Amino acid sequence: MIDFALRVPAEVATYFTWGWVSVSVPNLIVIVTMIALFVLALLLPFPRDRHDSRNDS
């Protein structure tokens, strides 16, 4: 059991700052993962279907 009184504020995240853009590392990881998943979804081959009706010619 965690004692309510013993909870301490967590360490603040590290931030990357380029000019006026400032992103936390965790947020950056999520954003990069999102983009990566999108790209992979487009590029990775999708399993062919044995039951494709076009195979019946």
Next chain:
Amino acid sequence: MNAETAGSHETAPATTWIGRTREYLERKLPYEKLLPETQPSYVASWIYVFGVLTLGALAMIVLSGALLSLKGPAWYHVSSTGLFANSLHYWSVQLFFMFMVIHMAGKFWMAAWRGKRAKTWITGVVAFVVSIGAGLTGYVLQTNFDSQWIAFEAKDGLNASGIGAWFNVANVGQDMLIHVFLLPAVIAVIVAIHVLLVRVHGVVPPIDAAKIAEVPILQQTPQAEEAR
């Protein structure tokens, strides 16, 4: 049963509410369309799984939220099981928005609103916006520093637009009821309509579908098949 109705396939159109509803549904969404065993051949890309992944994340949000609701909003501050339940809720929300954004992006680049599917796109955007509202009410419900900060900041935009008179982000009681009951109910309805619309219209054909086939796909007669 009389001679007129026995074995007859020609019945008069329904006049009751329930009969008309049944006829409408049979027309728009017969079971074969609602629960098909096939999809068009072009539905063959990993981008298509992000809609159902979003749904899965939503299911996890509801399940983990149900767990949290059993013990109330302050439970997770004093219990490690509670903190784990909170973590399930927190990470399923992260996944939910991640999958939803990828799903939206995919649908945009496929111009999925084509062929009278504008309502599908619109219900999707509405679901996204309402989800953000549901997220906000959740964030101000945390009963910790983050919820204090977010309530203090969010009130300004809401007050400036007049909405704050009815939605008070610092009123934890109101936030809780809206977050746990009202918005999930609204989201459930919107998502149900959204998914049913996809079933009604089918998955949108490729942008260049008509361009690439030598034989028009509309002609699926045996003669056309042999000619190919």
Next chain:
Amino acid sequence: MSTRTRQKTLEREPWTGPTRRYDILKEGAIATLVVMLLTVVLAAAFSSPDDPALTLQGWAKNSPDNLYNTTVSELAGTSESATYGPPYNNGGDGQALGPVMLQKWVGVHVPVDPANDFVIKPLGTQEQPFAVAAAMREWKAADATQQAKWATDYDTAINDPKGANGDASKVPDGDYGPVPRLAKGLVAMATSGALDGVLPAPGHFYSTDNTKQILFLGDGSYLDDAGTRNHLQGNLWGMMNETGNFPGQQWLAPFSFWYQLPVFNSEEETGVAATLTSNGDIYIMAIISVLVLIVLLLPFIPGLRSIPNVIPIHKLVWRDYYKKSKAP
């Protein structure tokens, strides 16, 4: 039939072309299972953020001077809460988008009277030390004009840049009535912890509404400093951020973006930038509303809806179909 007409017909009609087996219930079950597992793994590995809530007691112990000065500003009606306007009070008009003053027109629906709600009523719920009790009697015996004069004079004196400059101990002698003793009494009450319980609904048993605490806390520097420490300020992309080393609300990036613009963070006192800055929230809400409308109505917006045609990412999505469907 032209290609364009054929395409339109294809899109509208039920598909009669080639199909493949697809069990969407199975896919849904697998997807849900995958997401469940992913969630459990992430939750077990990383847990979730939970920075403890700030308290008025914490404020009193960490920044008693700031709490004292804020209390005086509440009695003087110069605090952010007192001058906020609707939906809390009529101490100000609120924000305006040109001639459109939604905040003002909607009116007061969440009544908050800072002087009474944050100071006088809470003090009145307890047996106070002799000096504070006497101050309360003196305050209540005076009329509104006298009360305002005492409080305003003291507030001005504390904040005089050429005088005390925020340090109440340096305020020159003057007729401030019971105000200094009331403020001292409230700081003591907060230090004891009693104020946290009483402020939301003085004299009541139940309370599920934290409006008064949030507003009072936000009037001082204690909450604001914590926000700065945690990188949560609006003009530092704070809307997207989370306490601790955790991802926040990345989906709010398009919303948070506008708060970074210099024109909404201007130090100017007059001019367009000044107007935009002091009414930043309503202007940005308006911008976001327009953007959401554009996305919502995208299917009907020529040009925008043709972007997928011009940048053919779809060729990747349907490359198998395009390849297989080409006549030999």
